[in-house]
Amino acid sequence: MAILVIAEHDNASLQPATLNAVSAAVKIGGDIHVLVAGSGCGAAAEAAAKVAGVAKVKVADAAHYADQTAENIAALVIANAAGYSHVIAPATTGGKNFMPRVAALLDVAQISDIVGVESADTFVRPIYAGNVLATVQSADAVKVITVRTTAFEAAAEGGSAAVETVAAAADSGQTKLVGRELTKSARPELTAAKIIVSGGRGVGNSENYHALLEPLADKLGAALGASRAAVDAGFVPNDYQVGQTGKIVAPQLYVAVGISGAIQHLAGMKDSKVIVAINKDPEAPIFQVADYGLVADLFEVVPQLTAAL
């Protein structure tokens, strides 16, 4: 059995999500190959070769992989899929974008967002915003899988895989990237952070969000997150959103400030090790999952907390 893991990277380095996907592949068992598609992506391929458990790295280096468009990445995966029992990618916005194309072109189901591996054909995945875990068995010849990164440890370094060049597939030319507005931040990346400070509608506005939560996050060395309500209201950009339809996080410590705890929000953070909730409403559902709840006005206690740390 051989497994093909599709790397997520920025050409210079591997994104940590790739390491979680490799761990899921290790659980399934078999020879693990990693496909790196990019433009000038030699360094990312070298990094993939050093991941423990990886037997081979295949690199397709071409200008039309620079923007990771779904049409081109899917075509390349299909051209390289022969002989693999499983094709795996992390369930990031990248993996979610191209993997269903791969599955449809192979005429197989996709198993989305797995959180557990029972056997080579049986997997556990959350449905209904994580309120239910389904154990599903695939009858397809090839299993196309996306992996919830928080459910699998990152694979360690220590491998020395061979790196092999594979031919690029033709450029479909169907979509063209015309702009990218990436949020720049010196803080840890949300999905990889050990501590997250997250703000909701209760914070009131963008100025408050930054004035109150940034100093707290600075003290804790934390990443910043938000509820959908806070993002919709424009307090922070979309990539701060935690939840069923935003990012799934599982830090050591999650501090929810002025967040009520709707099921769609809980879906994204309830696997955090320790949850702190600060909310003035003692009945807020967030307290049902919080290890430590502080019923108080956030405008009073957040500055106190920052000062006391």
Next chain:
Amino acid sequence: MKVLVPVKRVVDYNVKVRVKSDGTGVDIANVKMSMNPFDEIAIEEAVRLKEAGTATEVIAVSAGLAGCQETLRTAMAIGADRGILIETDAELQPLAVAKLLKALVDKEQPKLVVLGKQAIDDDANQTGQMLAALLGWPQATFASKVMIAGDKATVTREVDGGLETLEMSLPAIITTDLRLNEPRYATLPNIMKAKKKPLDTVTPDALGVDVAPRLKTLKVAEPAKRQAGVKVADVADLIAKLKNEAKVI
């Protein structure tokens, strides 16, 4: 240009579902059903394209039980011109839905299909991308802004690092994210009007599609419940607990 919008009937997003006691599935008897929230956004976007004179006709499609008619009427009350029900009591997985939709696209020849990015019951996030692959069309998923000019669509997408903007030529697939628009409320007169709009029914057989599921659900279970913790008295108490008990700071 015609725009096709697939709408799924799902358990309302406010309902917390329960697993059946024998672990074979989720109990959805007698719970409130609604249109998948992302699909409401998709219908709204298509209707706005029609109001702007870009689209000529908006067709809503739903696959599933007869009850999906209600979802189609809702879509027509928002402004879709007609509805198509692909009626079946078979369990439908995303690949099967994508194949059914492809058969309809071949028939109706829309220039644009707008789907939700994800159904909030199966949380699959697959159907739009699969349909794009089956048709050989370009795709722009997780859209937060759509502009159509002539034969080109320019779409801003929500991605993990922020936003990106893609340009593609039509025909194409778009899937909606939450911030694309705010769907209007259907007014009573529009709900009444929707009852008179055409609603056709077809079957998977008539479309020549094999919808047999590829994944078998062996069991479903509720995840381990998180125990509610304690309420702390004040900030000093909280810090003490985080330092000494949880040891996370």
